[in-house]
Amino acid sequence: MLNFDFYNPTQILFGQGRIADLNKAIPASAKVLLLYGGGSIKTNGVFDEVMTALGSRQVTEFTGIEPNPSYETLMKAVALIKESQIDFLLAVGGGSVIDGTKFIAAAALFEGGDPWAILEKRGTNITQALPFGTVLTLPATGSEMNSGAVVTRKSINAKLAFSSRHCFPKFSVLDPAKTYTLPVRQIGNGAVDAFVHVMEQYLTYPVNSPVQDRFAEGLLKTLIEEGPKALANPHDYDVRANLMWCATMALNGLIATGVPQDWATHMIGHELTALHGIDHAQTLAIVLPSMLRVRKEAKRAKLLQFAERVWDLREGNDDTRIDTAISKMQDYFEQMGVKTRLRDYGLNSSHISSLISALETHRMVALGEKRDVTPAISQQxxxxxx
Amino acid sequence: MLNFDFYNPTQILFGQGRIADLNKAIPASAKVLLLYGGGSIKTNGVFDEVMTALGSRQVTEFTGIEPNPSYETLMKAVALIKESQIDFLLAVGGGSVIDGTKFIAAAALFEGGDPWAILEKRGTNITQALPFGTVLTLPATGSEMNSGAVVTRKSINAKLAFSSRHCFPKFSVLDPAKTYTLPVRQIGNGAVDAFVHVMEQYLTYPVNSPVQDRFAEGLLKTLIEEGPKALANPHDYDVRANLMWCATMALNGLIATGVPQDWATHMIGHELTALHGIDHAQTLAIVLPSMLRVRKEAKRAKLLQFAERVWDLREGNDDTRIDTAISKMQDYFEQMGVKTRLRDYGLNSSHISSLISALETHRMVALGEKRDVTPAISQQxxxxxx
Structure with missing residues (x-):
């Protein structure tokens, strides 16, 4: 096992009816900025429940945080905070709203000039942030219980990540019943996103970390079991609860403790989103199966473990089991409604060189757990x- | 899944050489009270490493926190803190030293009269505590990453638990290499303690919580694999690291999320320790196998799952698999050097009635996940x- 630090102070309020507990979780005197995306929380009852829980607190709204939240949009919220003496942020939505709120929380108190520097320095220059909580409506990114975020700058087609120990939510409300009305596409994307988060931390090389491996395998098996049920029975509370908890646990730092991490699939996926607007989870479903096939030798030991423990494959030789496991994973993505080929999204070989150039521009030239995924391998x- | 709150802000600094990081983890201006038990940290190098890391900070020592730390001893530390204007506590040791330090941290700032009231009210009356960190030398109780503690009052033979969100360690240093010199008995006790912690949260009744179940099963399987190796090869770093991380994860609140909890075995075990001085883990090894046999019908579904997933038992009828699983667990405790019968500790049937009276005195009359473990069942x- 590798040495590690683990720190995660986010309080989780999980279960049906927990939005009411916002009243206890947010200071009574707080001047709240309520941040959300489109209007879905206005039609599914979440907005009303949140406003009821906030009671007589002063609430200002900031709406329109888009998927892959943009620096341009987020800076408008920063300006609003400065005008209105806001002292607490409440993000209501999925990973994009929460990621955006993390950036806003840090940018509002940033003293190092243009807050774009936060992204250029990956968050290492953050020294403080406004306190914020979240109400999660879309289980997927894990942003509700970690300190990282990804922000897009539209003007330069850049999608960059940052993290800081100052950017953990103070609390996150997870009410699985609030996911019943999500479109099929978002449930599918969410399950795939969580699955790939686990894989980026699990499918590398062995370092004798049986606890972390079994936790990761437990999440993968649960996602495989519960994902299709969530599509078939949208109002099954336990299924939605299990999916939600999987997505949170997939990226709260726990399964990353003491193990190598990959993230090459994510870095290539970010360029697909930035250049072609493909959903984040879709990009992961496109890249990961091929990544595992191309990196088969480097990842052989863990691929065999994945085949046996996650897919229960015990027949056939090593290569057969590995190939079958990767195919089963790809089939699972498709089963969840997430297409896994570039051609499914209208892209062909003519689009690859600009993606590789973008990786090079963003210095994503030595990716993966051994930093040996070069642009040539990304191209492959x-x-x-x- | 049941509704739940999860909150655990303790920072973990895990790995070889991490004691040096105390210098970053503790404020440079802190007036530190260093708390420990017997003298083992003076002979195994831990004390010297800690003092080097603390550098020029003002350090006062408090030694002699005993196994099953006593109110009487701990109150001496509280007096010392008040005399010396201490503002940071550093516990160096195992669960007893850390539990004791939690009580001291809360008692030092307690404004409700005699701090014994903290135990009488199970910690609900704690409103603040001195900040403290820990250096763990004995993987077992999980106290290094939770907010609970158990304190004994010798004068009345009482062993009582409390917890408070103010009593999480700010950080805990876990260096597996510091466990190489532990006596066999402490390694055995530690593995059994961690195992039973998991069982108290896992072996109840199903609530459709596959993530929590698989995490619990992963910890149990790892303890089964690594425990005997830790006895056979005391200097195997990875084995000690895996055991240490299991013990921490077994009782940091994570596997308790959204599931029923039992704890009857612990409550009966506490009386065995209070009246007869038997090691905590030994009491658990005595009680749990019989508890599962007596509660077999109420726990049937989870016992079958335990048999299949933890012990890989798939042959024979349900009762055979359950009985075999419990026997294998008991054998594992014995293999770890922890005896599982009252007679192994010199007790016989004449000692039972006073144990039951003690349970009644401490109002432990409706134990277990369904509060149906009466004194008559505890006697059985x-x-x-x-």
């Missing part, structure tokens, strides 16, 4: 995904 | 353990 991965 | 459990 994308070609295999055509 | 103890009789089966003779």
């Amino acid at each position: 991965v994308l070609e295999l995904s055509l | 459990v103890l009789e089966l353990s003779l």
Whole structure:
């Protein structure tokens, strides 16, 4: 096992009816900025429940945080905070709203000039942030219980990540019943996103970490079991609860403790989103199967473990079991309604060179757990995904 | 899944050489009270490493916190803190030193009269505590990453638990190499303690919580695999690291999320320690196998799952698999050097009635996940353990 630090102070309020507990979780005197995306929380009852729980607190609204939240949009919220003496942020939505709120929380108190520097320095220059909580409506990114975020700057087609120990939510409310009305596409994307988060921390090389491995495998098996049920029975509370808890646990730092991490699939996926607007989870579903096929030798030991423990494959030789496991994973993504080929999204071989250039521009030239995924290997991965 | 709150802000600094990081983890201006038990940290190098890391900080020592730390001893530390204007506590040791330090941290700032009231009210009356960190030298109780503690009052033979969100360690240093020199008995006790902690949260009744179940099963399987290796090869770093991380994860609140909890075995065990001085883990090894046998019908579904997933038992009828699983668990405790019968500790049937009276005195009359473990059932459990 590798040495590690683990720290995660976010309080989780999980279960039906927990939005009412916002009243206890937020200071009574807080001047709250309520941040959300489109209007879905206005039609599914979440907005009303939140406002009721906030009671007589002064609440200002900031709406329109888009998927892949943009620096341009988020800076408008920063300006509003400065005008209105806001002292507490409440993000209501999915990963994009929460990621955006993390950036806003840090940018509002940033003393190092243009807050774009936060992204350029990956958050290492954050020294404080406004306190914020979240009400999660879409289980997927895990942002509700971690300190990281990804922000897009539209003007330069850049999608960059940052994290800081100052950017953990103070609390997150997770009410699985609030996910009943989500579109099929978002449930599918969410399950795939969580699955790939686990894989980026699990499918590397063995370092004798049986607890972390079994936790990761437990999450993967649960996602495989519960994902299709969530599509078939949208109002099954336990299924939605299990999916939600999987997504949170997939990226709260726990399964990353003491193990190598990959993240090459995410970095290539970010360029697909930035250049072509493909949903984040879709990009992961496109890249990961090919990444595992191309990196098969480097990842052989863990691929065999994945085949046996996650997919229960015990027949056939090593290569057969590995190939079958990767195919089963790809089938699972498709089963969840997430297409896994570039051609499914209208892309062909002519689009690959600009993606590789973008990786190079963003210095994503030595990716993966051993930093040996060069642009040439990324190109091979994308070609295999055509 | 049941509704739940989860909150655990303790920072973990895990790995070889991490004691040096105390210098970053503790404020430079802190007036530190260093708390420990016997003298083992003076002979195994831990004390020197800690003092080096603390550098020029003002350090006062408080030694002699005993196993099953006593109110009487701990109150001496509280007096010392008040005399010396201490503002940071550093516990160096195992669960007893850390539990004791939690009580001291709360008692030092307690404004409700005699701090014994903290135990009488189970910690609900704690409103503040001195900040403290820990250096863990004995993986077992999980106290290094939770907010609970158990304190004994010798004068009245009482062993009582409390917890408070103010009593999480700010940080805990976990260096597996510091456990190499532990006596066999403490390694055995530690593995059994962690195992039973998991069981108290896992072996109840199903509530459709696959993530929590698989995490619990992962910890149990790892303890089963790594425990004997830790006895056979005391200097195997990875084995000690895995054991240490299991013990921490077994009782940091995570596997308790959204599931029923039992704890009857612990409550009966506390009386065995209070009246007869038997090691905590030994009491658990005595009580749990009989508890599962006596509660077999109420716990049937989870016992079957335990048999299949933890012990890989798939042959024979349900009762055979359950009985085999419980026997294998008991064998594992014995293999770890922890005896599982009252007679192994010199107790016989004549000792049972006073144990039951003690349970009644402490109002432990409706134990277990369904509050249906009466004193009569506790008596049946103890009789089966003779």
